Amino acid sequence: MSDLLEVRRLEVAYGGIRALKGVDFEVREGELVALIGANGAGKSTTLRALAALVRPAAGTIRYRGEVTHHLPSYALVRKGLALVPEGRGVFARLTVRENLEMGAYHRADRGVAADLERVFALMPRLAERSGQLAGTLSGGEQQMLAIGRALMSRPRLLLLDEPSMGLAPLMVQKVFEIVQSVAREGVTILLVEQNAKLALELSSRAYVLESGLVSASGPSAALLTDPKVREAYLGEAA
Amino acid sequence: MSFHPEIFLQQIVNGLVLGSIYALVALGYTMVYGILGLINFAHGEVVMIGALTALSVILALHGAAPDLPAALYILAGTLVAIPVTMTLGYTIERVAYRPLRNAPRLAPLITAIGVSIVLQNVALLVWGRSYHPWPPILPTTPHTFLGANITDLQIFIVAGAAAIMAGLTLLVNKTKLGRAMRATAENPAVAGLMGVNVNVIISITFVIGAALGAVAGVMVSANYQIAHYYMGFILGLKAFTAAVLGGIGNLAGAMLGGLLLGLIESLGAGYIGDLTGGFLGSHYQDVFAFFVLILVLVFRPSGLVGERVAERA
Numbered sequence: 001m002s003d004l005l006e007v008r009r010l011e012v013a014y015g016g017i018r019a020l021k022g023v024d025f026e027v028r029e030g031e032l033v034a035l036i037g038a039n040g041a042g043k044s045t046t047l048r049a050l051a052a053l054v055r056p057a058a059g060t061i062r063y064r065g066e067v068t069h070h071l072p073s074y075a076l077v078r079k080g081l082a083l084v085p086e087g088r089g090v091f092a093r094l095t096v097r098e099n100l101e102m103g104a105y106h107r108a109d110r111g112v113a114a115d116l117e118r119v120f121a122l123m124p125r126l127a128e129r130s131g132q133l134a135g136t137l138s139g140g141e142q143q144m145l146a147i148g149r150a151l152m153s154r155p156r157l158l159l160l161d162e163p164s165m166g167l168a169p170l171m172v173q174k175v176f177e178i179v180q181s182v183a184r185e186g187v188t189i190l191l192v193e194q195n196a197k198l199a200l201e202l203s204s205r206a207y208v209l210e211s212g213l214v215s216a217s218g219p220s221a222a223l224l225t226d227p228k229v230r231e232a233y234l235g236e237a238a
Numbered sequence: 239m240s241f242h243p244e245i246f247l248q249q250i251v252n253g254l255v256l257g258s259i260y261a262l263v264a265l266g267y268t269m270v271y272g273i274l275g276l277i278n279f280a281h282g283e284v285v286m287i288g289a290l291t292a293l294s295v296i297l298a299l300h301g302a303a304p305d306l307p308a309a310l311y312i313l314a315g316t317l318v319a320i321p322v323t324m325t326l327g328y329t330i331e332r333v334a335y336r337p338l339r340n341a342p343r344l345a346p347l348i349t350a351i352g353v354s355i356v357l358q359n360v361a362l363l364v365w366g367r368s369y370h371p372w373p374p375i376l377p378t379t380p381h382t383f384l385g386a387n388i389t390d391l392q393i394f395i396v397a398g399a400a401a402i403m404a405g406l407t408l409l410v411n412k413t414k415l416g417r418a419m420r421a422t423a424e425n426p427a428v429a430g431l432m433g434v435n436v437n438v439i440i441s442i443t444f445v446i447g448a449a450l451g452a453v454a455g456v457m458v459s460a461n462y463q464i465a466h467y468y469m470g471f472i473l474g475l476k477a478f479t480a481a482v483l484g485g486i487g488n489l490a491g492a493m494l495g496g497l498l499l500g501l502i503e504s505l506g507a508g509y510i511g512d513l514t515g516g517f518l519g520s521h522y523q524d525v526f527a528f529f530v531l532i533l534v535l536v537f538r539p540s541g542l543v544g545e546r547v548a549e550r551a
Contacts, residue, residue, distance in 0.1 A: 073430035
């Protein structure tokens with residue numbers, strides 16, 4: 001399988017602080033890859049760089065074989081790269097339906113209405129509340145909306161930034177079921193999570209980020225049993 | 239002192255006319271503020287340039303063909319003024335504000351005042367220092383309605399402004415472009431993630447505001463039968479007051495604030511003489527706007543319909 005995304009020696013600096021110090025990884029077509037690590041390890045920064053929300057200081061990002069790190073965010077969505085940002089970023093003063101329609105903003109094809117129905121079928125809660133302002137939804141519903149909105153762009157690569165953050169356990173489970181069914185439909189997913197156990201159980205491969213560098217990588221099943229990973233990220237004594 | 243209902247009604251009519259104009263100008267302030275958080279103090283000057291451009295076209299046309307219907311002169315003037323102010327609005331944003339997009343808030347504010355001074359001086363060079371009167375093209379015989387006089391022009395101003403505001407409301411609430419504008423106003427970075435080219439949306443916002451400004455400029459100069467290079471300053475301040483009164487950043491607020499301010503000014507100027515026993519006269523009209531501005535800023539800084547919306551639950 002070919003690499004859909006290839007990241008080489010990626011560096012990002014905020015002011016004088018280097019958040020990423022040369023990160024390497026790749027995501028192949030159809031994979032669900034997890035990026036785990038502690039707070040401040042650079043997980044979100046990696047996704048923000050991929051979606052052009054921050055400019056890399058050095059390194060290359062290759063998406064579908066093309067160097068993309070000079071492109072603006074809006075051009076990347078048109079190429080099928082969608083980010084569900086940390087904190088969801090739903091438009092609170094737009095209705096649920098309008099939020100979803102924003103996801104399809106760049107599309108001019110006739111499939112938008114059908115995709116809206118698909119999202120509603122996947123997340124019936126959103127269908128019930130389609131006329132409500134997004135700001136009135138619960139945290140979990142907003143997370144679903146943010147994912148649904150990203151799906152409306154028909155992504156080839158979906159970047160998910162901490163979808164479980166701030167959600168009740170039951171909601172986390174629901175959100176991850178949705179992520180799983182999206183992956184089964186053939187969407188390639190790069191998942192950033194603090195909840196390492198969940199992320200490793202869901203993904204096929206994973207990278208562990210530590211202080212802006214990849215410190216471990218491999219099949220998720222292997223990482224789940226790796227004593228060092230278990231100790232550092234799964235809260236177990238080695 | 240006795241109450242004359244026909245005088246009261248006359249003040250209401252005058253207030254609605256004035257308020258319609260304020261509302262159109264206030265929309266320009268509030269749209270830009272809603273999307274950039276920037277008070278575009280140059281907007282009043284854009285209105286002034288719209289007014290003077292239109293009047294120049296009207297004068298030239300009237301000189302060449304003096305017997306056309308009034309509506310035709312006004313239409314021609316407005317149709318020239320609109321693209322002129324649209325270009326101006328686009329250029330101001332592109333040249334003066336965009337380079338300062340991520341600068342501290344004070345920088346674009348000072349720049350706005352600078353742009354305003356530049357535009358006044360450009361207008362001074364082009365049109366000179368003098369007051370430019372309108373040619374006598376407008377019908378002067380008013381309609382009488384319950385004792386109040388209403389001219390065709392006044393009807394045209396109120397109806398035209400109402401139609402434009404209805405159109406703008408539809409555009410913002412019902413179209414894809416409007417949705418993108420609201421999304422950008424709320425969170426430009428995420429709007430970018432949706433495929434919205436935020437710079438284009440910001441340019442469009444400036445251009446629409448400037449077009450409304452041109453129409454308002456034609457209306458205000460027609461209403462007073464005069465235009466000059468300094469007219470944008472006080473009009474801009476009043477429209478800004480109207481936008482703050484309604485709740486800056488809020489479209490319905492700008493419309494409501496504009497109409498209310500027009501009514502307050504008109505009624506205030508009409509009755510201040512009676513109320514103060516002749517001590518203060520109607521030439522204090524301009525004071526009311528700033529009195530209102532101070533009251534709003536002290537007691538309800540978010541405006542009448544403005545509200546603090548929680549970013550997320």
